[in-house]
Amino acid sequence: MCGIAGIIHKGKSSNVGGEMTAMLQALKHRGPDSTGYAVYSKGGAPEECVMRVKVAEAEDRDVGHGVHKLIADRIARVDEILEQHGAVVKSKEAPQEYALRYVLTHEGDTAAMADHIEEDKGTEILSMGNSLELIKDLGDAAVVAGAYGLNEFEGTHGIGHTRMATESDVDIKSAHPYWAFPYNDISVVHNGQITNYWLMRREMERKGHRFMSNCDSELLAVYTAHNLANGVSLEDSLRRSIEEIDGVFTYLVCTKDQLGMAKDTMAAKPLVLYESDDLIVMASEEVAIRAILPQEIDTYDPYDEEVRVWQA
Amino acid sequence: MASVTDAELKAMNQEERVTALGMRTEQLTGKSLYVEFDTEAADNFTYPWAPDVDFNKRTEVDCDGKTTTEVNRQIRELMAEGYGTIVLQNPRGMHSLGVGILSRLNLIIEGSTGYFAIGLIDGPNVRVTGRVGWSCAENMMAGTVVIEKNAGSTFGAAIRGGDLVCRGSVGSRTGIDQKGGTILVGGDTGALSGFMMQRGRMVVCGNAGKNLGDSMYDGTIYVGGDIKSLGVDAIKAELTDLDKAWLTRKLTQYGLMPDKGVDHFTKVVAGKQLWNYDNLEPNEKKLIL
Numbered sequence A: 001m002c003g004i005a006g007i008i009h010k011g012k013s014s015n016v017g018g019e020m021t022a023m024l025q026a027l028k029h030r031g032p033d034s035t036g037y038a039v040y041s042k043g044g045a046p047e048e049c050v051m052r053v054k055v056a057e058a059e060d061r062d063v064g065h066g067v068h069k070l071i072a073d074r075i076a077r078v079d080e081i082l083e084q085h086g087a088v089v090k091s092k093e094a095p096q097e098y099a100l101r102y103v104l105t106h107e108g109d110t111a112a113m114a115d116h117i118e119e120d121k122g123t124e125i126l127s128m129g130n131s132l133e134l135i136k137d138l139g140d141a142a143v144v145a146g147a148y149g150l151n152e153f154e155g156t157h158g159i160g161h162t163r164m165a166t167e168s169d170v171d172i173k174s175a176h177p178y179w180a181f182p183y184n185d186i187s188v189v190h191n192g193q194i195t196n197y198w199l200m201r202r203e204m205e206r207k208g209h210r211f212m213s214n215c216d217s218e219l220l221a222v223y224t225a226h227n228l229a230n231g232v233s234l235e236d237s238l239r240r241s242i243e244e245i246d247g248v249f250t251y252l253v254c255t256k257d258q259l260g261m262a263k264d265t266m267a268a269k270p271l272v273l274y275e276s277d278d279l280i281v282m283a284s285e286e287v288a289i290r291a292i293l294p295q296e297i298d299t300y301d302p303y304d305e306e307v308r309v310w311q312a
Numbered sequence B: 001m002a003s004v005t006d007a008e009l010k011a012m013n014q015e016e017r018v019t020a021l022g023m024r025t026e027q028l029t030g031k032s033l034y035v036e037f038d039t040e041a042a043d044n045f046t047y048p049w050a051p052d053v054d055f056n057k058r059t060e061v062d063c064d065g066k067t068t069t070e071v072n073r074q075i076r077e078l079m080a081e082g083y084g085t086i087v088l089q090n091p092r093g094m095h096s097l098g099v100g101i102l103s104r105l106n107l108i109i110e111g112s113t114g115y116f117a118i119g120l121i122d123g124p125n126v127r128v129t130g131r132v133g134w135s136c137a138e139n140m141m142a143g144t145v146v147i148e149k150n151a152g153s154t155f156g157a158a159i160r161g162g163d164l165v166c167r168g169s170v171g172s173r174t175g176i177d178q179k180g181g182t183i184l185v186g187g188d189t190g191a192l193s194g195f196m197m198q199r200g201r202m203v204v205c206g207n208a209g210k211n212l213g214d215s216m217y218d219g220t221i222y223v224g225g226d227i228k229s230l231g232v233d234a235i236k237a238e239l240t241d242l243d244k245a246w247l248t249r250k251l252t253q254y255g256l257m258p259d260k261g262v263d264h265f266t267k268v269v270a271g272k273q274l275w276n277y278d279n280l281e282p283n284e285k286k287l288i289l
Helices: A016-026 A058-084 A110-118 A141-148 A197-206 A217-229 A234-244 A286-290 B006-011 B014-020 B068-080 B241-253 B282-288
Strands: A003-009 A034-040 A048-054 A088-096 A099-105 A124-129 A132-138 A157-163 A187-194 A247-254 A258-263 A272-275 A279-283 A307-311 B024-027 B033-036 B054-062 B083-089 B106-110 B122-128 B142-147 B163-166 B179-185 B199-204 B220-223 B234-237 B266-270
Touching: A003 A016, A003 A187, A003 A247, A003 A258, A016 A034, A016 A141, A016 A157, A016 A279, A016 A286, A034 A141, A034 A187, A048 A132, A058 A088, A058 A099, A058 A110, A088 A141, A099 A132, A110 A124, A124 A132, A132 A141, A157 A187, A157 A247, A187 A217, A197 A217, A217 A234, A217 A247, A234 A247, A234 A258, A234 A307, A272 A286, A279 A286, B006 B014, B054 B068, B068 B083, B179 B241, B199 B241, B220 B241
Parallel strands: B054 B083, B083 B106, B106 B122, B122 B142, B142 B163, B163 B179, B179 B199, B199 B220
Antiparallel strands: A003 A157, A003 A279, A034 A132, A034 A157, A048 A099, A048 A124, A088 A099, A187 A247, A247 A258, A258 A307, A272 A279, B024 B033, B220 B266, B234 B266
């Protein structure tokens, strides 16, 4: 089933981390397996890049106590590759033993560096960007927000996802949001099923894009990244997807300063929308919106093939 | 029947009461009870276990901090105590509020609800001051439901009777599998509204999305605005004086009458050209196929 939610403040920052947590926790019944956030701040210095990396998955626990050495070795390997590519690490945190946050500067080929890091099996870059912080892990929103200190995150906009695993495993790599590798600050969450997934995936792979999971939602991130890299606007990419991607879907995309949504031709997946002059909130169910806006408000369901983009 | 007093009825258990009222019961499953009403007993078209409520007896229920089950249970307890007007406050998008009410009641929901609000009802008058989520009043049998703001998709799915009204706009697949009753929409409706409609009437004062009335078997859809496209086997029909009179009466009743009247409405019915409308019996079909 899965639940998705998004929020964007126009022209100001807010406690987006806390707001997203309240909404995603209200959607827990739609997807208890994992929870993910893509939240955006005004960003650090222009040359700085935040990189979120995970170096272990649930299956890695099978090695028993050796998992700690495995994780340490993989982290050391990431550090080594960053150094090889001339990246300067300004800070490095580990909210979880297997999940790291780097702030770095890098002037070379970021995509090549990201490819190199992911050559190590089990290591995956969750996101890179100047404004984007992408966090996803197993458990509900309260668990993930607590573990990663998200409840106090100040930012302009964000999207999130509660996942009920249907067509792929319960693990971090299959959790949403997906970063649009290797493009900075782009993330996607999706509710639905894409029925021409393999056809589209092969097409994207032939164009040189990489996939880290077998989750059909990852296709939307890669597809969006491909379009944006070829000069297509976010709004046009969303419109194009309704023609080219087959299946039932409602999905949300964030860039550094935008939030967009698209619904498939059947409007088969839900989305409730609240829109005011300075705040736009959307979620699979009204109960999530009411978790942060308990007062009387007007909401509505976007129709089939509807595409909207808002600016922060 | 006349020989049974109210006091005696109240002292009986459910099955005894059904028998005493001249109704035959049949246990279909562990939880289902089929009730056949005695057509001679004109005054007894309410379920025998329906609580005797007083509409002037009013109370409020604060949904804040309660689960859906707790709120719905409290509604039943209050009805058993004779409350005929119940106001739910602070619903804040809760799902499945007010479902399964099978007797007379004035239910007012102050705020907005989530999915499946007021489903499976048979008789109450309901007013929701906010918006409702997907599948509002699904399988409604009788009563009136009025939504003051917007509604989500599958509004009035499979309803069989009663009046279901949304003053705002509704989502997609409105009245899917509608089997009777009336759906009135003050604003627009989305794609595939009236899909597989079988009976009843749907009125949309605004615009209708694509594939309106797709594969409808029967029933009538009236649209005041533009229709993006008609579905398979849905056709336009002449708006008769009888249609206009009915539209005028219904829309006036709920304060939805457009300023320009009803002459501009488009009437959509089933073309009945699909394979299932031929006159062949199944065995004859087999011979041909």
